Amino acid sequence: MPWIGGCIFAEAAGTPCADARIFWRADWDSSVVLVEARPVSSGDAEAFDLRRLTAWATVLRLTDGRECLLLSDGARHLQLELAAGTLLSGPVRLHYLLSGLTRIELKTLTLRRLVVLYRRGRFPTGLFPPEPRARRWALALQSYDGLAAGASHREIAVALFGETTVREDWNGRSQYLRLRVRRLIRVATALVRGGYRDLLG
Template identity: 30%
Template sequence: MTEIHRSWQPSAAYLYVLHLDAPSTAWEFLRRNPRYREQWQGSDEDSDWGLSFAEDPSLDARQARPIWCVGQRPVVRLIPHTDPAAQCFDLWAIPGRKSLTHEGQHLWLQGTSGRELVRLTLSPDMRNGEPFAYAMPAGAEHKQYRFTLETALGLLQGTRANTVTALNRPPRSATIHMRALQALDGTLAGATQRDIAVVLFGDERVAEQWNPDSELRAQVRYLVQRGRELMEGGYRDLLN
């Protein structure tokens, strides 16, 4: 049993999943994949997981900063600007946890605005403390960049209140993903579906409603199946 699955029963430990964006949720399922974990530990297997480079599976989405090479939203680039009135780039003024990662072709800046993980690329000649501008490809459909630009503004200019997702409650899909993740951990830890039902829905409800053809059992079966599907490659659908 890995460290991920030892403490799968306290539901409060999974509440952070409600506030993850899609790429971070995808990471939570991928990092539980036994083959991915074996490869990280030194297996000779060479598989395409959709990452620009491997990330440590012991790190959950609050700590890890995986860079996906599939299903990314349009990316805004930060470039130097000659107008002295432009905002100056200040890495240390960005609130919360942030990271700079070079994956061979691009330097990526990652941080959090609201509950969204923001990913930007930096021009090679960007300098801390100097004016900058946001750049997107000429001819690009501006509507596709609206969300990316809003989250970038939220990260770098403190306008998170203007971002759409910062105002919304977690969607229903987030609750499903949270429960599927917990059900998956229970399964990988050797728990039965009834054990999982008790943890997710309580002893009393299970005692009253659990039987081979019950809706409750079907719901647990779905969560277990959904968790496995996402772990075994379905996480890529979240990236799209």
């Protein structure tokens, strides 16, 4: 599969969000960690065995033969991109390719999440804090979908905030609801035109 912008989808675009497995390029998403996988015996104390994580693992093989590993429970995820080796032929020792200072926190956070998941068999909720802007982004993209489908601003407001709220507030003294819809559309337009890259870090 070819790269589509900064990401590649491992399944159909109509897949529900909770089931979607989206792979980001390491040069777009600073949280993706480049690794080398070197074979070791299963008794090696430092061995990484993908079979321990099969409940969350999706491996994508690129056209050049390299692999990407996505670990996801639907709500949380982390990703490794292999610069060399394979995860599919038994235990390996992972060698992490880290450099620089500007985005190192995102990569080390990915590694902390990986360590806890591997040791405890669950995603560490404390290392996946809620994104406070997520609801606004979701509303913005819903507004954009409505606009693309030909909906008016009022119809978008009804879809987002309900008929009762729109009936009571759309033509009131305050223009807050109209302004909110316009702001959401502006946010969504910026995201669609490439601003989504800023969300990746």
